[in-house]
Amino acid sequence: MERQTNLLLGAILVVGLVVLAILLQPTIEEKLAPELVTAWVAIALDGGAAVAEPVEITAGTPFRLYAVVEAEGPVYYTEAPALRLAGGDVPGGRLRRWERPLEPRVRWFTIEGNPPYVELASQADLERFRFVELYRPDWPLAWSVPGRIEPAGDDRVDAGSALPRRRFGTQRYHVSVEFFDSVNASRPKKRVASWGGGDVERQAERFPTVYSALPGRLATASRVFGLTQLELATGAAADLLQRVDELAQRHLAFSRATVLRDQLEAAGRSFEELSWLEVDLAAGEGRWGSPAAPGDLLRAGDRLVVLYEDRGEGGVLDHDDLCYDFARGAAVRRLGDVFSGDGVLELASLGASLARSRR
Numbered sequence: 001m002e003r004q005t006n007l008l009l010g011a012i013l014v015v016g017l018v019v020l021a022i023l024l025q026p027t028i029e030e031k032l033a034p035e036l037v038t039a040w041v042a043i044a045l046d047g048g049a050a051v052a053e054p055v056e057i058t059a060g061t062p063f064r065l066y067a068v069v070e071a072e073g074p075v076y077y078t079e080a081p082a083l084r085l086a087g088g089d090v091p092g093g094r095l096r097r098w099e100r101p102l103e104p105r106v107r108w109f110t111i112e113g114n115p116p117y118v119e120l121a122s123q124a125d126l127e128r129f130r131f132v133e134l135y136r137p138d139w140p141l142a143w144s145v146p147g148r149i150e151p152a153g154d155d156r157v158d159a160g161s162a163l164p165r166r167r168f169g170t171q172r173y174h175v176s177v178e179f180f181d182s183v184n185a186s187r188p189k190k191r192v193a194s195w196g197g198g199d200v201e202r203q204a205e206r207f208p209t210v211y212s213a214l215p216g217r218l219a220t221a222s223r224v225f226g227l228t229q230l231e232l233a234t235g236a237a238a239d240l241l242q243r244v245d246e247l248a249q250r251h252l253a254f255s256r257a258t259v260l261r262d263q264l265e266a267a268g269r270s271f272e273e274l275s276w277l278e279v280d281l282a283a284g285e286g287r288w289g290s291p292a293a294p295g296d297l298l299r300a301g302d303r304l305v306v307l308y309e310d311r312g313e314g315g316v317l318d319h320d321d322l323c324y325d326f327a328r329g330a331a332v333r334r335l336g337d338v339f340s341g342d343g344v345l346e347l348a349s350l351g352a353s354l355a356r357s358r359r
Contacts, residue, residue, distance in 0.1 A: 033100050034071035039192040041173045041208040042066040042080055043147065049089065050080035054209040059168035059222065063147035063210065067106045067175045069098070069192055079143040086206075098143070102179035102189055106141055109133040109174040111197050112151050113228030113253060117329045120240050121233035129228055129253070131197035133174045149212045151226040166332065169225030170251060172200065172209045204250045211251070217295025217350055220266040221306045224254040225330045231255055256304070256326045263295070263306065267350035276346040279317060281335060286317030286347060297348040298323065300339055308332060317347075 042050035043063055050066045057063060066080040076083060076090055077098045083090040098104055114132045118125060134152045139145050149171050174196055178188035200207055213219040230244045230253050248258035264271060274297070279286035286292050288310045296307045305323035311334075312320030319336030327338075339345060 034073050034075050036179075036190055036192050037070045037072060037074070039175055039177050039194045040068040040070065040085065041175050041194045042068050042078070042083055042085075043173075043208055043210060044080060049082035049084045050078070051084045052208055053084075053087070053206055054211065056211045056213070059149075059212045059214045061212070065108070065145050065147050065173055065175075067143045067177060069104075069177055102181055103185075104143075105178045105180065105188075106143055107176045107178070108136050108139040108145060109176070110136060110150075110152060111172040111174050111200060112226065115228065117229045117231075119231050119233050120236055120244070122237075123240070125233075126230070126240060126243060129230065131172075131200040133197050147210060149210065149226070166225065168212045168214050168222040169330075170209065170211055170223055170227055172207055201250075201252060204252060209251075214294075217263075217267060217293070218306070218308065220262045221259055221295070221324050223251070224259055224326075227251070227330070228253045229255060229326065229329050254326075254330075259306075259326055260297075260304065263297075263350070267295070269350055274348040276348050278344045279347045280342070280344050281317060281319050281339065282342050284313070284316045284318060288315050288317060288321075291349055292317045292347060293349065293351060296350055298335070298339075298345055299348075300343065300345050303327070303338065305333075305335070305338055 040052040042052045043055045043065060044050035045055070045057065045061065045063050050064075050068075052068065055063065066078055066083075068080065068083065068085075069077040071077065074094060076085075076095050078095060079097065080095070082092070083095060111131050111133055114130060115128065118129050120126055136152070139148075149167050149169055151169065151171060174194050176191065176193040179190040180187075181189050195203055195207060211223050214222040230247065232240055232244065232255070244253065244255050245258065247253040248255065248262075260271070276299075277291055279292075279298075292298075292307055294307055294309065298305050298307055305325050307317075308322040308324055310317075311322050312318040317335075319334060319339075321335050322332055323335055323338060325331050325333045325338050
C-alpha cells in the first residue's frame with residue numbers, strides 16, 4: 001500500500017513539474033531572448049528597402065510604414081523585407097519576424113507642430129511652439145500600415161479649405177510597441193518607442209519623414225503643408241526672424257516670407273525682377289496657360305497666394321479656381337474666398353516674363 005502511495009505521489013509530482021514547465025516556458029523563453037532596446041519607423045516605396053530616414057516623393061506615390069523593434073545583438077524585429085538604418089543596409093540575417101511569447105500591440109502616431117499657427121511677438125511666443133505625438137486610432141494596430149499624408153492639424157487649419165483631403169505636404173511618424181503576456185493583459189510587460197516630438201529638431205535630418213510634393217513649380221510651396229506657420233508680429237526682435245528662417249531652412253516650420261523666398265529661388269527669380277500684370281477675375285481677363293500657370297503668384301495689397309489649379313470655367317482665371325493661401329496656416333482655397341468682390345489683382349509669372357502692368 002505504501003509503495004502504491006509513493007508511486008501516486010511521484011506521478012503527481014511529475015505531472016506537476018510538466019505543467020509547471022509548460023506554464024514557465026514562455027517566461028523562460030522571454031528571459032533568454034535578446035533584450036529590447038528601442039523602436040524605429042521605416043518608410044518603404046514600392047520594391048525598395050524600408051529606410052529609417054526622410055524620404056522625398058511625388059504626391060500620389062504609394063509608400064508603406066514599417067515598425068522596427070531593435071533588440072540586443074543587434075536583432076531587428078520587423079515585417080520589412082529589407083532595411084536600411086543609419087545610412088547602412090542591415091544584413092538579412094539580422095531581420096526577424098516577431099515570434100516571441102509576448103503579444104505585441106503596435107500603435108501609430110503622426111508628429112506635428114503645435115499650435116499650427118503662431119504669431120511671434122517675443123521669445124515666449126516661440127516657446128509655445130513644439131512638436132507633439134498625435135495618436136491615430138483609425139490606423140491599424142499592425143507592424144506595417146499604408147503610408148498616409150493626413151496631418152491631424154488639417155482638421156483645424158483647413159476649416160475653410162476647398163479640398164476635404166490632400167495627399168501632399170510634410171508628415172513625420174512615430175511608433176510605440178507594447179508587449180503583453182497572458183497573465184496580465186491589461187498592463188504591458190515591456191514597451192519601446194521610436195523618436196518622439198522632443199527629438200524632431202535634434203534629429204531633423206534623420207527623422208522618419210515623408211516630403212510629398214506636387215510636380216513642377218508647385219513643388220516648393222506644396223511641401224510646407226502640414227508644418228506650423230510662424231509669423232512675426234510688428235516690431236518683433238531680429239533674433240526671432242533669424243530663428244524662423246533657421247526652422248524653415250530645416251523644413252520644421254515656415255512663414256509667408258520663407259514660402260515666397262523659396263518659391264522664387266526654385267524658379268531662379270528674384271522678387272525685384274518680377275513683372276506684375278493686372279487681371280480682373282470677374283471679367284475673365286486672365287487665362288490659364290498664358291499668362292497664368294500653377295505656381296505663379298497672385299496678389300492684392302499684402303495678400304499673396306500661389307496659383308494651384310483651374311477649377312472654374314476651363315482655361316479662364318476666375319473665382320472658382322484654387323490657390324495655396326497662407327493667411328493663418330497653409331490651406332487650399334478658392335480665389336473667390338480669398339479675394340472677395342470685384343477689383344483688379346496683380347499676377348506674376350515665375351516662368352516666362354510678363355509685360356509690365358500699367359502704373
